[in-house]
Amino acid sequence: MGIIDGPCPLEQLFSKNDEYSTESSTQQSKTEKLVYDLFKTVKEKNSLKTIRLNRNSHIKYVTDGLKGLHRHWVVLDANKPWLCYWMLHVLDLLGHDITQELISRGVTTISKLQNVTGGFGGGPGQISHAAVTYAAVNTIAILGTKEAYDLIDRENLYKWFMKLKQPDGSFIMHEGGEVDIRCQAFDGGIGGEPGLEAHGGYAFCGLAAMEILGKTDLLDIPSLFRWASSLQMKLEGGFQGRPNKLVDGCYSFWVGALFPVLEAIMTRQQLKKNDANCKELDEYIAQPLFDREALQEYLLIACQNHKGGLIDKPKRSPDYYHTCYCLSGLSTSQHHVIYDFEKATSLNIEHGELNAGDRSLLWFEDETKILVLGDPSNIVNATHPIHNVAMPKVKKMVEYFREKPFSS
Amino acid sequence: RAMPFENYDWSDVVPIEQDDGPDPLAQIAYDPEYSKAMGYFRALSQKNEHSERALTLTEKIIEHNPAHYTIWYVHLNEELDFIQKQVEQNPKNYQLWHHRQVIVEKLKDCSLELSFTEEVLNDDSKNYHAWTYRTFNLWDNELTFVEKLIEKDIRNNSAWNQRYFAIFHNPTKPSEEFLWEEVQYGISKIKLAPNNISPWNYVKGVIAKSKLKLDVLEELCKSLYQQGIISPHALGCLVDIYEDRAKCGSINEKELGIQTCVLLAEQHDIIRQKYWNYRKHVLASIA
Numbered sequence: 161m162g163i164i165d166g167p168c169p170l171e172q173l174f175s176k177n178d179e180y181s182t183e184s185s186t187q188q189s190k191t192e193k194l195v196y197d198l199f200k201t202v203k204e205k206n207s208l209k210t211i212r213l214n215r216n217s218h219i220k221y222v223t224d225g226l227k228g229l230h231r232h233w234v235v236l237d238a239n240k241p242w243l244c245y246w247m248l249h250v251l252d253l254l255g256h257d258i259t260q261e262l263i264s265r266g267v268t269t270i271s272k273l274q275n276v277t278g279g280f281g282g283g284p285g286q287i288s289h290a291a292v293t294y295a296a297v298n299t300i301a302i303l304g305t306k307e308a309y310d311l312i313d314r315e316n317l318y319k320w321f322m323k324l325k326q327p328d329g330s331f332i333m334h335e336g337g338e339v340d341i342r343c344q345a346f347d348g349g350i351g352g353e354p355g356l357e358a359h360g361g362y363a364f365c366g367l368a369a370m371e372i373l374g375k376t377d378l379l380d381i382p383s384l385f386r387w388a389s390s391l392q393m394k395l396e397g398g399f400q401g402r403p404n405k406l407v408d409g410c411y412s413f414w415v416g417a418l419f420p421v422l423e424a425i426m427t428r429q430q431l432k433k434n435d436a437n438c439k440e441l442d443e444y445i446a447q448p449l450f451d452r453e454a455l456q457e458y459l460l461i462a463c464q465n466h467k468g469g470l471i472d473k474p475k476r477s478p479d480y481y482h483t484c485y486c487l488s489g490l491s492t493s494q495h496h497v498i499y500d501f502e503k504a505t506s507l508n509i510e511h512g513e514l515n516a517g518d519r520s521l522l523w524f525e526d527e528t529k530i531l532v533l534g535d536p537s538n539i540v541n542a543t544h545p546i547h548n549v550a551m552p553k554v555k556k557m558v559e560y561f562r563e564k565p566f567s568s
Numbered sequence: 569r570a571m572p573f574e575n576y577d578w579s580d581v582v583p584i585e586q587d588d589g590p591d592p593l594a595q596i597a598y599d600p601e602y603s604k605a606m607g608y609f610r611a612l613s614q615k616n617e618h619s620e621r622a623l624t625l626t627e628k629i630i631e632h633n634p635a636h637y638t639i640w641y642v643h644l645n646e647e648l649d650f651i652q653k654q655v656e657q658n659p660k661n662y663q664l665w666h667h668r669q670v671i672v673e674k675l676k677d678c679s680l681e682l683s684f685t686e687e688v689l690n691d692d693s694k695n696y697h698a699w700t701y702r703t704f705n706l707w708d709n710e711l712t713f714v715e716k717l718i719e720k721d722i723r724n725n726s727a728w729n730q731r732y733f734a735i736f737h738n739p740t741k742p743s744e745e746f747l748w749e750e751v752q753y754g755i756s757k758i759k760l761a762p763n764n765i766s767p768w769n770y771v772k773g774v775i776a777k778s779k780l781k782l783d784v785l786e787e788l789c790k791s792l793y794q795q796g797i798i799s800p801h802a803l804g805c806l807v808d809i810y811e812d813r814a815k816c817g818s819i820n821e822k823e824l825g826i827q828t829c830v831l832l833a834e835q836h837d838i839i840r841q842k843y844w845n846y847r848k849h850v851l852a853s854i855a
Contacts, residue, residue, distance in 0.1 A: 346773030
């Protein structure tokens with residue numbers, strides 16, 4: 161598939177406004193024009209096969225950031241772990257070595273953020289925050305040393321986390337903070353709270369959380385699949401975060417990573433329904449379920465800033481968040497990462513019910529379905545669809561903690 | 569609280585520097601005003617000082633960094649204390665009640681509010697502000713508000729979502745007649761721009777919660793196609809209708825469903841080819 165070499169001329173892919181334009185359709189047209197111009201140039205020059213990921217300039221963008229940030233980044237002063245995670249994950253994806261020195265600095269930086277009462281804050285002296293803690297733990301996974309792992313005070317982390325639990329089953333982000341419950345909406349997507357509009361970011365967090373909990377059967381999977389599919393833009397190739405909103409590079413991961421998880425869930429459901437002896441996978445389900453080429457076209461042609469870093473859409477400035485999630489989305493579309501059902505079954509038989517950590521280890525790459533658009537050197541490293549951390553680093557950390565059982 | 573933070577007397581305060589550790593990652597080159605304010609804040613926190621100058625300081629920091637959640641937490645708790653004292657003296661002041669509501673909404677914590685209004689009602693059982701505050705009768709207003717936004721832009725997906733919320737999260741359950749009217753409302757908006765996905769999702773959502781069936785949309789979908797208006801949402805809706813009937817045994821509709829999926833996968837919704845091929849496969853597998 162794909163758009164530039166697809167069956168439809170680019171001009172026919174503009175959204176139809178049905179001769180009834182509104183603010184939404186006007187904005188959409190403007191964005192389409194920007195992307196169309198870029199795609200048209202590639203098509204005319206016939207340069208799709210040689211399109212390049214500017215690996216070195218993105219590496220430089222991030223390594224410069226790790227050294228120090230301009231004062232206008234003060235708006236992220238309560239997000240230090242996120243900054244560390246975004247930047248270090250980019251280095252992992254691009255295959256750039258994270259030096260001993262960087263690891264050392266990372267360990268020190270993160271150590272200053274853990275609170276004695278449990279959990280991590282966004283900066284030294286800041287109260288613990290659930291999303292920030294997620295980023296801190298992911299950063300620790302990327303740093304990947306015993307020293308980093310041993311930073312985590314699991315007992316107090318658990319205690320603090322349970323304090324955040326609400327009677328309705330949801331968790332607040334921090335004491336006095338916003339409620340964060342995932343809820344499936346009428347259009348099949350998942351929103352931030354019951355009744356709120358379905359949104360790509362919440363959908364990923366909700367689905368990944370449900371997969372970790374092993375409760376995905378509580379969701380209406382067919383309608384979630386439909387909603388997720390509906391978010392891929394037919395001209396731009398990237399994903400929007402909500403219907404009738406604009407494409408954004410970061411949704412390449414938030415929405416893009418829904419598909420490997422949906423694929424695993426649907427395959428699991430199909431295997432359950434099958435004859436006990438029939439282990440044959442349904443080829444319509446056990447495959448990447450979105451247009452991979454189209455997504456890569458959007459990312460490589462429209463989302464790279466010529467000075468380094470990746471972006472939301474053409475004309476925007478780069479930032480570390482978009483650099484992280486655009487590249488994570490690129491990884492998700494290049495690599496077919498799947499769940500090992502055979503191994504799961506045999507482990508089940510041997511050891512009984514598997515816990516979430518064990519199940520994290522059951523994702524692996526099906527190398528028969530690698531798809532790299534443009535220059536073959538565009539390949540980035542595979543990322544774990546649930547954790548969005550490089551696969552080997554997930555393995556190392558889970559295996560480390562598995563040796564140190566924790567009971568609350 | 570009109571004084572800017574610099575005008576308060578800080579001579580008794582020794583600012584505390586931020587401890588990032590040696591050679592930290594991604595160190596931000598803070599604006600000197602921000603650093604100063606944070607230095608004072610750390611000093612006041614250590615002393616546990618709650619005062620007017622502390623409140624002003626939090627406002628200054630938030631101005632630089634509105635995402636500083638720790639400062640918001642401190643700020644809002646200072647505000648609640650402040651308002652508590654004010655309301656005790658002025659229980660009938662509109663602004664105070666409103667301000668408290670704004671804070672409470674920010675804190676997303678209504679647990680205090682029931683006891684708070686109870687205390688006020690203990691003193692004055694007919695305090696209109698307190699009773700109003702306790703009721704959740706936004707619903708009629710909400711629907712009017714949502715309708716205005718939809719009129720302004722029928723592609724506003726958030727407004728359509730809110731419409732659904734206003735109707736189904738309402739303590740009063742909607743009647744079948746009301747839901748029928750909502751379906752008609754949705755259809756009228758679909759006709760204005762058949763390629764707009766929002767009312768399609770809305771109408772299907774309403775039908776799913778009513779005794780109606782998707783069949784009620786069949787005429788609309790077919791007439792659009794006959795008029796030469798190609799909307800993947802209309803075609804997708806037909807696939808759903810045909811699938812339902814195929815499950816009930818109709819071989820003819822099973823075939824029609826498959827053909828419509830092919831139309832979508834190969835001509836009218838190519839970006840979603842994988843999805844439509846999957847739907848085709850599901851139809852084909854119906855015994």
